[in-house]
Amino acid sequence: MPVIPPPNPLPPELAAIRDTVTRLFESRIMGEIGGYEARRTFPRPLIRAMGEAGLFGAAFPEKLGGTDLGFMAVAVISEEISRLRPDLGYCMNLQAMTCPFTILNWGTDEQAARFVPPLIGGERIGAFMLTEPGGGSDPAGAMKARAVRDGDTYRISGSKQWITFAHEADTAVLFAKTDPSAGHRGITAFVIEPRSAPGYRADPIAMRNLSPVLSSCAVFFDEFAVPAANRLGAEGEGFRIAMNALEFGRLTVSARLVGAAQGCLDHAAAYARERVVGGQAIGRYQMVQALIADMAAEIAAARALVRELAETMDAGAPANRIASLAKYFASRAAKTAVANATEIFGGYALADEYPISMFKGFIEMLNVGEGSSNVQRVLIAEDALGYKDANRASLPARKFRPRAAAE
Ligand SMILES: Cc1cc2nc3c(=O)[nH]c(=O)nc-3n(C[C@H](O)[C@H](O)[C@H](O)COP(=O)(O)OP(=O)(O)OC[C@H]3O[C@@H](n4cnc5c(N)ncnc54)[C@H](O)[C@@H]3O)c2cc1C
Numbered sequence: 001m002p003v004i005p006p007p008n009p010l011p012p013e014l015a016a017i018r019d020t021v022t023r024l025f026e027s028r029i030m031g032e033i034g035g036y037e038a039r040r041t042f043p044r045p046l047i048r049a050m051g052e053a054g055l056f057g058a059a060f061p062e063k064l065g066g067t068d069l070g071f072m073a074v075a076v077i078s079e080e081i082s083r084l085r086p087d088l089g090y091c092m093n094l095q096a097m098t099c100p101f102t103i104l105n106w107g108t109d110e111q112a113a114r115f116v117p118p119l120i121g122g123e124r125i126g127a128f129m130l131t132e133p134g135g136g137s138d139p140a141g142a143m144k145a146r147a148v149r150d151g152d153t154y155r156i157s158g159s160k161q162w163i164t165f166a167h168e169a170d171t172a173v174l175f176a177k178t179d180p181s182a183g184h185r186g187i188t189a190f191v192i193e194p195r196s197a198p199g200y201r202a203d204p205i206a207m208r209n210l211s212p213v214l215s216s217c218a219v220f221f222d223e224f225a226v227p228a229a230n231r232l233g234a235e236g237e238g239f240r241i242a243m244n245a246l247e248f249g250r251l252t253v254s255a256r257l258v259g260a261a262q263g264c265l266d267h268a269a270a271y272a273r274e275r276v277v278g279g280q281a282i283g284r285y286q287m288v289q290a291l292i293a294d295m296a297a298e299i300a301a302a303r304a305l306v307r308e309l310a311e312t313m314d315a316g317a318p319a320n321r322i323a324s325l326a327k328y329f330a331s332r333a334a335k336t337a338v339a340n341a342t343e344i345f346g347g348y349a350l351a352d353e354y355p356i357s358m359f360k361g362f363i364e365m366l367n368v369g370e371g372s373s374n375v376q377r378v379l380i381a382e383d384a385l386g387y388k389d390a391n392r393a394s395l396p397a398r399k400f401r402p403r404a405a406a407e
Contacts, residue, residue, distance in 0.1 A: 006262070006299075006300070006303065007296075007300045008300060008303050008304055008307065010076065013069075014072060014073060014076050017058075017069070017073050017076055017077060018076050018077070018079075018080045020053060020054070020055075021053075021055060021077055021080040021081055021084075022080060022084070024049065024050065024053050024055075025080075025081070025084045025085065026084075028046075028049060029046050029049070029050070029084075029085065029088065030084065030085065032045075032046060033046060033085065033087075033088070036213050037211070037212050037213055040212060040213060041213065042125075042167075042168045042213050042214075043213060043214075044125070044168070046088075047091055047095065047122045047125065048121075048122040048123060049122070050081075050088070050091060050095070050122055051095065051120060051121040051122020051123065052121065052122060054067050055077050055081070055091075055092075055096070056091070056092070056095040056096035056100070056119070056120040056121075056122060057096070057120040057121075058070060058071070058073035058074045058077060058096070059071055059073075059074050059096065059097070059101055059248075059397070059400055059402075060100070060101075060104060060116060060120055060400065061400060064104070064112060064113065064116045064117055064120070065116070065117040065120055065121055066120060068402060068403040069402060069403065069404075070310075070313075070314045070402025070403070070404060070405065071251055071309075071310040071311075071313035071314050071402070072307065072310040072311065072314055074092070074096060074097065074251060074252060074255070074310065075251060075252075075254075075255040075306050075307065075309070075310040076255075077092065077096075078092040078096075078251075078252045078255035078256050078259060079255045079256070079258050079259035079262070079303070079306075080259060081256075081259065082255070082256040082257075082258075082259030082260045082263065082362070083259040083260070083262045083263040083266065084259075084263065086256065086259070086260045086263065086358070086359060086362035086363075087210070087211035087214050087358075087362065088214070089252075089256040089259065089260070089362070090164055090165070090214050091122075092252045092255075092256065093128070093164070093249055093252050093253065093256075093369075094125070094126040094127055094128060094164060094165050095119055095120060095122060095125075095126050096120060096252065097248055097249050097251070097252045098126075098128040098173070098245050098246075098248070098249045098252075099119060099126030099127060099128050099171065099172065099173050100115070100116045100119040100120055100126060101245070101248055101397075101400075102128070102173045102189075102232070102241060102244075102245040102248075103115050103116055103119075103173065103191055103232065104116055104399055104400060105241075105244065105245075105248075105397060105398050105399055105400070106189065106232045106233045106237075106241050106244075106398075107191065107232050107233075111191060111230070111232070112399075115171050115191055118170075118171070119171055124170035124171050125165050125168045125169050125170050125171075125195075126165065126169065126170075126171055126172065127163055127164065127165045127166050127169035127171075127172035127173075127194075128163070128164075128172065128173050128245065128249075129160045129163050129166070129172050129173065129174040129175065129192075129219065130160075130175050130242050130245075130246075131160060131161050131162050131163070132144060132145065132158070132159065132160055132161055133159060133161045133218075136161075136162065136368070136372075137371070137372055137374070137375050139175070139239075139242060140183060140184035140187060140239055143175065143176070143177055143187060144158050144159075144177075145157070145158030145159065145160065145174075145175070145176040145177065145221065146158055146176055146177055146178075146180065147176035147177065147178050147188055147190065147226070148178075149178070149228070151228075152227060152228050152229075153225050153226065153227060153228060154176075154178075154188075154190065154225075154226045154228060154231070155223045155224065155225060155226075156174065156176050156190075156192075156199075156221040156223075156224040156225075156226060157221055157222060157223055157224070158176065158221055159218065159219060159220050159221070160174075160218075160219040160221075161218055161219070162205070162216045162217075162218075163202065163216060163217050163218075163219045164214070164215070164216040164217075165214070165215075165216075165217075166194070166202035166216075166217035166219045167202040167203075167204050167215060167217050168195070169194050169195060169202070170193060170194075170195050171191065171192075171193055172191070172192050172193075172194055173189060173190070173191060173192075173232065173245070174189070174190045174191075174192045174226075175187055175188070175189055175190075175238045175239075175241075175242055176188060176190070176238075178235050178236065179235070179236065182236065184239040185236050185239065186236060187236070187238035187239045187242070188231060188233075188234075188235045188236060188237065188238040189231070189232035189233055189237065189238040189241045189242070190226050190230050190231055190232060191230045191232055192224070192226050192230065194224075197224065197225075198224070198225075199221060199222045199223050199224035199225065200219075200220075200221060200222075200224050201219070201220045201222075202217040202218070202219045202220075203217055203218045203219075203220075204216070204217050205217060205218060207361070208361070210361045210362065210365065240393070240395075243393065244395050246370050246371060247319060247320050247323050247394060247395075248313070248397075249369075249370040250309070250323040250324070250326065250327045250370045250371070251306070251309055251310060251313060251323065251326075253327060253330075253366055253369050253370045254302070254305070254306045254309065254323075254326040254327045254330040255306050255310075255330075256362075256366055257302070257327075257330035257331055257333070257334040257363065257366050258299060258302050258303050258306055258330050258333070258334070260334050260337075260338075260359050260362055260363050260366065261295070261298070261299045261302065261330070261333050261334040261336075261337035261338070261363070262299055262337075263355070263359055264295065264334075264337040264338050264340075264341040264356065264359050265292070265295045265296060265299060265337055265341070267341060267345075267354065267355060267356065267359075268291075268292065268295065268337075268340065268341040268344045268345065269283070269292060271344060271345055271348075271354070272288055272292065272344055282344070288344055291340040291343055291344055292340070292344075294336055294340060295333075295336060295337045295340050295341070298332065298333035298336050298337070299333050299337060301329065301333065302326070302329050302330040302332075302333035302334075305322070305325055305326040305329050305330065306326045306330060308322055308326070309322045309323055309325075309326040313396070313397065314402050314404070314405055315405065316396040316397065316401060316405065317396060318391040318394035318395075318396060319391075319394055319396065320379070320390050320391050320393070320394035321379075321380075321383055321390035321391050321394075324371070324376045324379045324380050324383075324390060325376075325380060327370060327371065327376050328373055328376035328377060328380060331363075331366065331367045331373050331376075332373075334363040334366070334367075335363060335367070337363075338356065338359055338360045338363050341356050341359070342356055342360070
């Protein structure tokens with residue numbers, strides 16, 4: 001439990017889900033993850049345990065193995081995981097949102113029935129393959145990966161960059177151009193099964209301060225074959241699908257930022273109470289208190305925005321505007337939290353004994369994921385100036401309404 005109780009309390013059903021996460025992590029995951037890191041092996045059994053505990057299924061119907069609880073539960077689970085282990089927060093994007101949810105939202109019933117249950121059950125590892133080396137902020141302009149139709153198959157060639165879990169992925173959503181002359185209207189989405197398939201290679205990118213096992217990769221396709229039956233949506237619909245996936249992904253990323261920020265606050269508050277300098281705990285010094293107060297206030301405000309985003313999604317209303325506001329502000333709150341925690345820990349912020357530098361790495365990473373802070377600011381400002389309605393292309397969930405909303 002947080003050292004400082006969050007000022008935005010949860011209703012009992014959601015508090016119970018958060019407690020399920022806390023129990024699983026404290027009783028098993030926190031104790032075992034270090035062993036995987038030491039052996040440099042991917043923690044499949046831990047991801048399976050998270051799936052079995054129902055952590056990935058909140059935005060999926062029961063008939064696909066989900067829990068039907070809705071997006072607020074997704075936010076609560078994402079936050080609690082990232083408060084404890086920000087690296088495992090990745091799973092909420094890849095096992096619970098951008099990969100399986102995009103398949104549910106845009107795939108046929110057959111595609112959803114085949115691919116979704118093993119992803120949200122944690123049996124198969126998911127990935128989302130949009131970004132290319134030419135720049136993630138303009139995915140349509142940068143996209144060079146090609147998909148060429150050849151009878152009942154598409155052949156994919158090209159490369160992707162920063163693809164999390166690509167070295168272990170069993171199932172992935174991939175975007176490639178079927179018509180390079182048609183700009184963003186020439187992009188098509190596919191479900192692929194890349195692991196050990198010919199024409200596929202994924203090389204983990206070395207990143208100091210991030211997890212040694214939960215890697216992001218450079219990915220190369222060489223005439224990689226995808227059955228035409230695995231196309232998601234129509235040819236040319238891929239850009240719309242990608243933007244919609246990122247809108248839903250902003251919920252998990254924002255909640256993960258709030259969780260990582262709360263983790264910084266928990267550790268900083270505990271340290272400030274214990275660390276005695278000049279005859280008293282440093283938490284008694286007003287300047288240290290100012291740092292703590294700024295962290296707590298910004299985290300509470302960011303959490304309120306994330307909950308408004310989840311409520312909007314649960315209501316089936318357009319969410320792009322609030323998604324940008326939540327993601328941008330959660331990123332700011334998390335940057336404040338890690339900067340202030342670093343200040344409070346003094347030299348010990350750098351010691352591996354404390355997790356502050358690990359939190360810093362993930363907060364920086366989450367700042368760019370699902371649209372960088374600058375990209376969110378462009379969307380927010382153009383909306384506020386009346387140039388472009390941020391919700392103009394927002395598409396609520398097409399095939400999922402939480403049980404509570406349907407009652
Ligand atoms: C650890 C990690 C994991 C990731 N996992 C995945 C994944 O699983 N799948 C996936 O598809 N992608 C993934 N990404 C990619 C991520 O989405 C991109 O890094 C992000 O979109 C930014 O792209 P970029 O890094 O190429 O930066 P660039 O697009 O090169 O941008 C660089 C800087 O320029 C700014 N900028 C760019 N355009 C504008 C503009 N128009 N106005 C103002 N400023 C601008 C940006 O805000 C940024 O500050 C991951 C990235 C990281 C670091």
